[in-house]
Amino acid sequence: MAYTASRLDTSFAALKAENRAGLGIFITAGDPDPETSLAIMKALPGAGADMIEFGMPFSDPMADGPSVQASSQRSLKAGGSMVKTLAQLRAFREDDKTTPVVLMGYYNPIYIYGVERFLTDAIEAGADGLIVVDLPPEEDEELCLPAVKRGLPFVRLATPTTDDARLPTVLTNTSGFLYYVSIAGVTGTAEVPIDMVTAALARLRKHTDIPIGVGFGIKTKEQAAAVGTVADACIVGSAVVDAIRDSLDGSGKATGKTVGAVTALVSDLAAGVRNARS
């Protein structure tokens, strides 16, 4: 099965026409439980998310800070798995045919699920791209090239340590958008350094015309607005899963406040992004 939906391209074109950055929201599939996670996911576009980074839970998320680690753990504890991740995406797609969903995670659960089976099922479920943190260009034959062959965008990460010499290697086979990691560090542990991001994006744009999303360290409306002046998309993760965490009851179960806590944060961030260039 080949990917033909191109929801990322459509979305970035629309954002360009509106002259604003998009808001990408990260959640982990099945956090804090399958039902609540689906309810959160369905509420994201209405709250102002333009794109969803959909985390595939993993026991050993090596590029993630404590917030996303805890999110993965909550999902796994509630029975999270690749099968359930894809089922949640499928359920989301029953109602939403336009919001791009990029699957984000680590390679091992994909490798164990089986690369070809994964690509078939992910495309069928309605995924619009892949971000796999521990697959640098040196390992392109594992998943990137098979995905590209099916037309499914493989979104690469560029970081503050990706210099001009290495950048062409990173950009080769990158599609959908380029994800610029704003800090040399793991998710959610430092605040986005706006000046450095502005300089980095200017440098990246000399090498590519592909849209650039920026993530790692955006937590507030103000930060989203600042990044939104220079990036094509702002991606927020740790603050979102922290909002989920803070809404849970004493035993870690979802409460009546959980979905609302996320949508309130997303609405706030969306306002930041939408006002960035006005």
Added chain:
Amino acid sequence: MASSTPVLNSFRNGPDENGHFGIFGGRFVAETLMPLILEVEKAYLTAKGDPDFWAEMEYYRKHYIGRPSALYFAPRLTEHFGGGKLYFKRDELNHTGAHKINNVMGQALLAKRMGKTKIIAETGAGQHGVATATACALFGMECEVFMGAEDVKRQKPNVDRMRLLGAKVVPVTSGSSTLKDAMNEALRYWVSKAETHFYIIGTAAGPHPYPAMVRDFQSIIGEEVRWQLEEAEGKLPDVLVACIGGGSNAIGLFHPFLDDESVEIFGVEAAGHGIDSGEHAASLTGGNPGVLHGNRTYLLQDDDGQITEAHSISAGLDYPGIGPEHSWLHESGRVKYVSATDTDALKAFALCSKLEGIIPALEPSHALAYVGSMIGDLAKDKIVVMNLCGRGDKDLDAVIPRLEEMGEL
């Protein structure tokens, strides 16, 4: 698959230029780390071909580590088992009490050549942490060691040694609070300090070039055994045995002999409460291939690719993976991988202490347990060399109550 298998006229050609041993190995790390890993590889390749680097290594091996370590014929254990002759490669006599310093010295000298003065490391039993803290004290480098909170508790003497040596021990409380989590945390920290810090990985695992580099630094073990046994017996060993967690002491002993067909080679994994109990650390015997900590290798994991917790009484073997070269040697059949339980290892620990006056670490006690199960069936002229890769002082708190319980003490 990502790479072609090297031509199999030799078992010693790996890895290929992308760090693959067959399908195993590779560089599965976040982009932030890639430039640094490529820099480490380049620096290592340069150092490897530089006689000055090896002259410096040789100096520290001889005058600081105390190499060559003895190759010792163990007469009373040989008599006790009643079969082949047992030799110990005495790597527990190295400065800091284990084989770990062989590798640390190489990587610390490499870091020094690269102009890095800040070092991080992960540790399980604490032996690699102590060795790293030692080299950092020697070279005046800053040292931070990541150690699972559970291991901090069960290996307190080593924690104190690291502190004395000037290192900062960072307890890791994520996941199962053991070696796997310490490595996750060290990698996370490294991502944030990639431009200033050198990560001294303690075992023959992690992203390329680490598995090959660690093997090269540990291969001094097997190289010495070759000439020492030639002097003592005028022949090659018939059997080599070493314990395996990540597998650095084992690959160091095995690698120089991989192309000597007459040499039978056994790696001994930790079977914990028994392979069937599910509570063990035997990645090859009880796991399957996956990707973790920068390389593809055999892992303990569930059907969904989630890494499961290892179990072993030995903190140094308590790891759900294994070095990628061992995975390849396992699939190629060159090395046979077996296992020994906690109880087997404890019995061997007591036996070696009583009969040879050597208190072995729990890690090589697993190797000795396997030796005890097979050497009795060998002819008297057969020679078994076992790597006694660490001394047991650090384990007494954990071992003594268990031995008393078992009636062995």
